[in-house]
Amino acid sequence: MKSLMKMTWMEAKLFLREPVSAFFTLIFPLLMLLIFGSIYNSQPEGVPGGTGMISPLIPSFTAMIIGVVGLMSVTITMATYRENGILRRLRTTPVSPLVVMAAQVIVVFVMTVLGMILLMVAGKLFYHVRSEGSILCFMGGMVLSSLSFFGLGFILAGTLPNARMAQIVAMVLNYPMLILSGAAWPRELMPETVQKISAFVPLTYVVNLLRGLWNGEAWGEHLLNVGVLVVMLILGVVISVKTFRWE
Amino acid sequence: MEAVIAVEGLRKVYGATVAVDGVSFEVGKGEIFGMVGPNGAGKTTTIECIEGLRKADGGKISVLGLDPQHDEKKLRKCTGLQLQQSNLPDRMRVWEALDMYSSFYESAVDWRELMSQLGLEEKRNSPFGKLSGGQKQRLFIALALLPDPQIVFLDELTTGLDPQARHAIWDLVRDVQARGKTVFLTTHFMEEAERLCDRVAILDHGKIVALDSPAGLIRGLEAEERIVFSLDGKLPSGFAESLSGEVHVEVEGQQVVVYGRNGRKNPLVGEVVNQLTQQGLAFRDLRTEQPNLEDVFLSLTGRAMRE
Numbered sequence: 001m002k003s004l005m006k007m008t009w010m011e012a013k014l015f016l017r018e019p020v021s022a023f024f025t026l027i028f029p030l031l032m033l034l035i036f037g038s039i040y041n042s043q044p045e046g047v048p049g050g051t052g053m054i055s056p057l058i059p060s061f062t063a064m065i066i067g068v069v070g071l072m073s074v075t076i077t078m079a080t081y082r083e084n085g086i087l088r089r090l091r092t093t094p095v096s097p098l099v100v101m102a103a104q105v106i107v108v109f110v111m112t113v114l115g116m117i118l119l120m121v122a123g124k125l126f127y128h129v130r131s132e133g134s135i136l137c138f139m140g141g142m143v144l145s146s147l148s149f150f151g152l153g154f155i156l157a158g159t160l161p162n163a164r165m166a167q168i169v170a171m172v173l174n175y176p177m178l179i180l181s182g183a184a185w186p187r188e189l190m191p192e193t194v195q196k197i198s199a200f201v202p203l204t205y206v207v208n209l210l211r212g213l214w215n216g217e218a219w220g221e222h223l224l225n226v227g228v229l230v231v232m233l234i235l236g237v238v239i240s241v242k243t244f245r246w247e
Numbered sequence: 248m249e250a251v252i253a254v255e256g257l258r259k260v261y262g263a264t265v266a267v268d269g270v271s272f273e274v275g276k277g278e279i280f281g282m283v284g285p286n287g288a289g290k291t292t293t294i295e296c297i298e299g300l301r302k303a304d305g306g307k308i309s310v311l312g313l314d315p316q317h318d319e320k321k322l323r324k325c326t327g328l329q330l331q332q333s334n335l336p337d338r339m340r341v342w343e344a345l346d347m348y349s350s351f352y353e354s355a356v357d358w359r360e361l362m363s364q365l366g367l368e369e370k371r372n373s374p375f376g377k378l379s380g381g382q383k384q385r386l387f388i389a390l391a392l393l394p395d396p397q398i399v400f401l402d403e404l405t406t407g408l409d410p411q412a413r414h415a416i417w418d419l420v421r422d423v424q425a426r427g428k429t430v431f432l433t434t435h436f437m438e439e440a441e442r443l444c445d446r447v448a449i450l451d452h453g454k455i456v457a458l459d460s461p462a463g464l465i466r467g468l469e470a471e472e473r474i475v476f477s478l479d480g481k482l483p484s485g486f487a488e489s490l491s492g493e494v495h496v497e498v499e500g501q502q503v504v505v506y507g508r509n510g511r512k513n514p515l516v517g518e519v520v521n522q523l524t525q526q527g528l529a530f531r532d533l534r535t536e537q538p539n540l541e542d543v544f545l546s547l548t549g550r551a552m553r554e
Contacts, residue, residue, distance in 0.1 A: 001397065002350045003347075003350045003351050005349060005350075006347045006350040007350075010339065010343055010347045011344070013335055014338055014339065017338040073291065081336070082485060084334045084336075085330070085332045085333040085334040086333075086334050086336055088330055088332065088333040088334075089330065089333035089334060089335060089390075091300065092298070092300075092323065092327075092328035092330060092333070092391075093323055093348060093351040093352070093394075094320055094323040094324050094351055094352065095351045
């Protein structure tokens with residue numbers, strides 16, 4: 001327990017010292033909100049592209065953080081740790097691989113929550129938008145989505161041969177994923193054929209679930225999204241524990 | 248001598264390559280045991296099998312009475328390891344690494360004390376990525392000492408260090424021994440093995456070709472020691488005959504070289520100096536050239552250590 005706490009604290013400091021990951025988790029989504037917010041805010045309510053567009057940005061950008069953190073941070077950190085012999089060094093101690101993985105999960109989860117809180121606070125302060133539903137429900141959806149996505153990161157890190165490969169695959173998957181899922185861009189604005197591809201992008205289910213919950217819809221209306229994410233979560237835990245390699 | 252490591256018939260094969268081919272030896276409590284040999288001789292494979300990081304294909308290994316494959320967890324608690332090609336995150340600071348690693352052990356020694364003993368006090372807040380090679384190795388030694396281990400494994404500890412840093416590390420390893428710990432190290436520097444180790448196993452192509460104390464290995468060598476000096480005058484004929492045992496003398500200008508069989512009863516240098524003084528010959532720049540472990544390796548394998 002002591003080792004988990006120390007390692008989590010250490011990983012949190014390392015996360016914040018890495019400017020790129022801290023920027024994309026905490027600052028970039030906030031900037032996006034402010035930029036889109038200022039565009040939409042100049043239009044009157046009720047007009048397409050008006051202030052009504054601001055509220056859905058918060059669940060969408062939360063989904064974006066989850067996607068980026070799960071796919072990029074987890075994958076690249078773990079793959080780099082393995083390649084550079086950082087895991088090898090840890091292996092010489094009695095520390096369990098579960099502690100190493102748990103510390104990563106806790107840190108990226110807390111950072112995701114922080115990024116989300118920044119979005120919510122900015123939304124409330126500048127645009128007076130807030131969730132139509134229960135914040136607890138929304139948080140629940142966010143926890144499920146995050147954990148399923150972190151599992152994906154561990155799977156990639158565990159199965160790709162090296163850190164360079166992990167970085168490339170994560171980047172190549174990341175950008176189309178952000179656009180196709182509707183996390184960075186309203187899916188409704190895309191052609192229908194493109195929208196069909198979205199069904200194959202895991203982040204789509206996160207966007208759907210979070211936007212629904214944010215708008216006050218019940219969990220029961222999102223069985224498909226929840227189902228997909230639960231299956232991803234189970235696969236993620238099983239495969240990432242199985243594919244964990246010290247070196 | 249109580250053995251803390253016992254290896255019998257260790258074998259490890261990678262595909263068609265036999266990396267370790269039937270290696271057997273014991274390491275006694277409290278000694279600095281060195282495994283030397285050229286790159287690719289099988290040193291790291293051997294040390295990593297003993298540490299339980301790799302699974303041996305054959306043979307028996309016992310470390311503190313434990314089987315490294317089955318009791319890996321237990322072994323981690325009472326041994327300290329420094330591995331080749333292991334790392335810390337670049338942005339982790341020295342004190343943070345020591346603090347975090349000590350949380351992995353139930354009864355770790357005080358890391359602050361270790362930090363100052365290993366001369367890392369000034370570097371306390373430096374990120375790992377900014378440390379010099381010697382400082383990194385000192386930090387790794389500190390991490391290896393955190394569990395207050397009975398055995399410390401050091402794999403290629405001084406590779407890539409400048410001579411000054413290397414000497415400083417040697418002092419540290421002697422300190423570790425003085426604390427009553429057993430040290431198992433590998434190196435491809437013959438000088439390091441000779442200066443540091445109580446006993447040395449010479450490994451070549453996965454086999455131990457010799458195992459003894461450095462002095463014992465050199466004594467067993469059919470090599471010559473050389474006494475070299477300069478003389479202002481001429482060397483009297485019959486000087487060689489005035490020395491005991493088999494010796495021969497070569498003169499080239501002012502320089503005189505006396506060759507004697509290694510491992511003779513009376514030290515050759517004493518006799519040479521005695522005779523020179525007795526015969527009233529003014530000599531200068533006298534030095535002796537002893538055979539060393541490099542020569543031992545050369546005579547055992549027919550190859551020089553460094554290609």
